[in-house]
Amino acid sequence: MLKTEELQINIGPQHPSTHGVFRMLVTVDGETLVDLKPVFGYLHRNHEQLGEVNTYLQNMPFTDRLDYFNSMVNNHAYARTVETLAGVEVPERAQYIRVIMDELSRILNHATAMGFMLGDMGAWQTALLWGMREREKILDMFEYVSGARMMCNYCRFGGVVRDIDDWFITELKKLMQGLPHYFDDFEGLLLNSEILLARARNIGVLPKELALAYSVTGPVLRGSGVAYDIRKAEPYAVYDRFKFKVPVGTVGDVYDRFLVRIAEMRESYKILEQALEQLPDATGGFINPKVKQQSLKAPAGEAYARVESPKGELGFYVVSDGTGSAYRYKVRAPSFINLSALADMCKGYTIADVVVILGSIDIVMGEVDR
Amino acid sequence: MADALTQLGFASWLSVLIASIIKVTLILVGGSVGMMFLTWYERRSISYMQDRRGPNRVGPQGLLQPISEAIKTMTKEDATPRDADKIVHFLAPVVMLGATVLSFAVIPWGRMFPVDLNAAVLFVIATGGLHSIGMMMAGWGSNNKFALLGGMRGVAQLISYEIPQVMAIIPVVLMTGSMSLQKIVEAQNDFAGLGWYVFSPVGLLGFALFFTASLAEGERTPFDIPEADSEIIAGYMTEYSGMKFAVFYLSNYMSNLAVCFITATLYLGGGNGPGVDALGGIAGGLLSLIYFLLKSFALFFVMVLIRATVPRLRVDQLMSFAWKFLLPLVLVNILSASFWVALLRWDQQWPKLTEWFGAPSTADATNWGRLAIAIVLTLLINAGAVALIMRLTNRNVQKHLYTTDEELALGLS
Numbered sequence: 001m002l003k004t005e006e007l008q009i010n011i012g013p014q015h016p017s018t019h020g021v022f023r024m025l026v027t028v029d030g031e032t033l034v035d036l037k038p039v040f041g042y043l044h045r046n047h048e049q050l051g052e053v054n055t056y057l058q059n060m061p062f063t064d065r066l067d068y069f070n071s072m073v074n075n076h077a078y079a080r081t082v083e084t085l086a087g088v089e090v091p092e093r094a095q096y097i098r099v100i101m102d103e104l105s106r107i108l109n110h111a112t113a114m115g116f117m118l119g120d121m122g123a124w125q126t127a128l129l130w131g132m133r134e135r136e137k138i139l140d141m142f143e144y145v146s147g148a149r150m151m152c153n154y155c156r157f158g159g160v161v162r163d164i165d166d167w168f169i170t171e172l173k174k175l176m177q178g179l180p181h182y183f184d185d186f187e188g189l190l191l192n193s194e195i196l197l198a199r200a201r202n203i204g205v206l207p208k209e210l211a212l213a214y215s216v217t218g219p220v221l222r223g224s225g226v227a228y229d230i231r232k233a234e235p236y237a238v239y240d241r242f243k244f245k246v247p248v249g250t251v252g253d254v255y256d257r258f259l260v261r262i263a264e265m266r267e268s269y270k271i272l273e274q275a276l277e278q279l280p281d282a283t284g285g286f287i288n289p290k291v292k293q294q295s296l297k298a299p300a301g302e303a304y305a306r307v308e309s310p311k312g313e314l315g316f317y318v319v320s321d322g323t324g325s326a327y328r329y330k331v332r333a334p335s336f337i338n339l340s341a342l343a344d345m346c347k348g349y350t351i352a353d354v355v356v357i358l359g360s361i362d363i364v365m366g367e368v369d370r
Numbered sequence: 371m372a373d374a375l376t377q378l379g380f381a382s383w384l385s386v387l388i389a390s391i392i393k394v395t396l397i398l399v400g401g402s403v404g405m406m407f408l409t410w411y412e413r414r415s416i417s418y419m420q421d422r423r424g425p426n427r428v429g430p431q432g433l434l435q436p437i438s439e440a441i442k443t444m445t446k447e448d449a450t451p452r453d454a455d456k457i458v459h460f461l462a463p464v465v466m467l468g469a470t471v472l473s474f475a476v477i478p479w480g481r482m483f484p485v486d487l488n489a490a491v492l493f494v495i496a497t498g499g500l501h502s503i504g505m506m507m508a509g510w511g512s513n514n515k516f517a518l519l520g521g522m523r524g525v526a527q528l529i530s531y532e533i534p535q536v537m538a539i540i541p542v543v544l545m546t547g548s549m550s551l552q553k554i555v556e557a558q559n560d561f562a563g564l565g566w567y568v569f570s571p572v573g574l575l576g577f578a579l580f581f582t583a584s585l586a587e588g589e590r591t592p593f594d595i596p597e598a599d600s601e602i603i604a605g606y607m608t609e610y611s612g613m614k615f616a617v618f619y620l621s622n623y624m625s626n627l628a629v630c631f632i633t634a635t636l637y638l639g640g641g642n643g644p645g646v647d648a649l650g651g652i653a654g655g656l657l658s659l660i661y662f663l664l665k666s667f668a669l670f671f672v673m674v675l676i677r678a679t680v681p682r683l684r685v686d687q688l689m690s691f692a693w694k695f696l697l698p699l700v701l702v703n704i705l706s707a708s709f710w711v712a713l714l715r716w717d718q719q720w721p722k723l724t725e726w727f728g729a730p731s732t733a734d735a736t737n738w739g740r741l742a743i744a745i746v747l748t749l750l751i752n753a754g755a756v757a758l759i760m761r762l763t764n765r766n767v768q769k770h771l772y773t774t775d776e777e778l779a780l781g782l783s
Contacts, residue, residue: 007515009515009516009519015603016599016600017600017601031519031523031685070734101405115724118681119600120681121600121681122591122592122594122598122680122681123591123679123680123681123682124416124591124599124677124678125420125678126416126420126678126679128417129420129421129422130421131421133421140626169626189679190680192680193680193681193682195592195680195683196680196681197533198683198684198687199681199682199683199684199687350684350685350686351602352595352598352601352682352684352685353521353603353684355600355601366711
């Protein structure tokens with residue numbers, strides 16, 4: 001047997017496929033991975049400390065910057081936490097609007113995340129740009145309702161900041177006509193490709209028990225075969241009124257996560273259809289007028305509320321001491337917790353697999369480092 | 371060309387010199403301009419596959435984009451890492467480009483042959499093999515771990531792919547009876563210029579195998595492993611910038627171009643096509659050049675399509691693909707090529723056999739009966755081999771079951 005020397009490589013913080021400033025300290029034997037140590041914190045920007053200094057409303061735009069792909073979902077989760085804490089009622093129309101925005105976010109997130117993963121795998125941008133094309137359309141809708149494409153700052157305590165109008169609904173219906181074609185195209189591009197199967201199947205296997213032990217959530221957990229979706233397990237907003245299924249993988253490999261995400265996009269589409277059908281008219285209002293947004297004071301106590309973000313369970317924990325800003329503010333970021341399983345998922349595979357596995361977890365460094 | 375110059379009254383040494391200079395200039399200019407067009411062609415066509423426009427600002431349809439890129443790279447800072455082996459670091463791109471340019475010496479442009487070597491096929495393969503030296507020099511000389519990994523990968527890949535690539539040419543050499551590219555092109559001129567090898571079962575399989583192996587040789591997706599940008603940044607090119615990087619780039623695209631030219635020559639009849647012989651002379655030569663370029667760029671378009679679609683293989687998967695899939699098929703193809711030659715040409719190739727067994731019923735090369743037997747036999751062998759190896763590699767394509775069970779969703783299952 002040849003004696004070989006192990007080599008330490010820094011993948012990141014400046015690297016094409018670390019999805020931000022993330023570093024993996026990798027020990028390799030040839031191409032095979034012996035050890036992986038994730039290093040992060042490069043993007044740390046005092047988010048949680050700021051949350052304790054800001055007033056409740058001031059903190060809303062800061063939550064946009066967590067998972068900057070899905071600012072709508074972040075807003076929703078944060079608004080829900082403060083609403084729970086302050087006991088604020090939310091009108092039904094606002095709930096539906098939030099659900100529509102959440103599901104649009106899920107589609108755009110999965111479309112780009114899978115594009116990025118295939119890009120990491122070496123499919124030169126086609127899948128990614130097709131996803132980006134759909135994302136652009138959705139971002140245009142976001143811009144119309146909130147004024148910003150990515151940093152939406154759309155939710156308010158007790159509702160949303162602006163109502164959606166007929167133009168939005170007709171445009172959304174137009175957009176949705178194109179979505180099934182995109183899903184079909186995307187599946188047709190690579191789903192059964194021999195090379196994708198070779199690269200994705202039985203790679204980065206995360207067994208069910210390990211996934212639960214790491215408290216991994218979202219598509220990664222569902223890919224490992226656990227049908228846990230907060231929209232079903234603890235229906236928030238109006239999710240109990242929609243019929244949709246939770247896709248579940250069997251092996252827990254990269255391919256399963258890929259399939260789960262594609263299936264989830266289709267389910268999101270179904271939810272969108274139902275939400276548009278059931279959307280109440282504007283008489284109920286889109287925001288609770290009784291809430292003083294600027295000077296909201298929550299009674300002393302604590303609250304934790306969570307939503308099913310496209311990346312997993314996104315929860316905010318807020319402790320109030322009765323003043324206008326939080327006493328303690330903590331974010332349970334799905335990317336961060338899913339990332340903790342990375343080293344166990346990667347061991348024994350090659351460098352080429354590591355970037356694909358990282359892509360299949362779907363992380364956003366803004367959320368990991370906070 | 372030298373003869374023509376001597377007839378014009380130049381001294382013989384001078385005419386040889388002038389002819390060589392003209393040829394060398396044409397090779398260099400042809401290769402580089404071809405490469406420039408190639409980058410534009412690839413970027414533009416890949417853009418349309420991805421729903422975007424691609425370069426369309428500089429010049430008509432963005433055709434001058436490569437020139438602006440060239441100016442950009444030439445004016446960039448040329449950085450060498452402090453701990454790099456300066457000489458090796460400098461020489462690596464030179465070796466790479468030199469190897470590529472060498473192969474252009476024998477590539478026929480339609481029916482115009484710069485140099486007609488009698489072992490041109492061997493020469494092309496040999497120059498292709500030189501690439502691995504350049505890669506290893508770049509990878510080792512850069513003193514960078516990513517570059518080293520890239521260089522190692524490149525060498526491993528080239529070593530595995532040379533073998534199926536070279537052996538995929540053997541059927542062509544057998545069928546022609548010569549290693550000269552000129553002879554190979556001439557041999558494909560039957561049937562009004564459409565007697566291309568790709569239309570025979572042997573040639574078809576050979577074409578597929580050779581082209582696949584050549585993708586690996588030219589580091590194209592799905593075999594762009596030595597420079598896998600998402601894994602090892604730019605592989606052996608990681609520490610190169612400015613003009614040195616551009617030289618690597620140039621050499622890559624020129625070798626891709628060379629691969630397309632060689633494939634078109636070996637299997638797609640080179641410059642042969644309907645009407646070339648009828649026209650004859652300079653017009654025929656130009657037509658053959660047009661045919662040849664069309665075939666080559668069609669081949670390159672296939673490369674672009676592949677690049678725009680499929681992910682890349684892992685390095686171990688690539689090896690097993692080369693050794694377990696391509697190599698057996700290549701060997702079978704050589705077998706059926708031998709049958710083909712034996713059935714069609716045994717009177718020409720092996721006079722001894724004719725002596726022993728007597729001449730075949732008719733010595734005509736286009737004997738339809740013999741041709742039909744040869745086609746059926748080789749088709750059976752090749753199709754059987756492909757079917758068998760597809761089964762043996764045990765692809766097991768059935769999808770994962772993904773249940774979408776609503777009950778499961780009510781909590782942790």
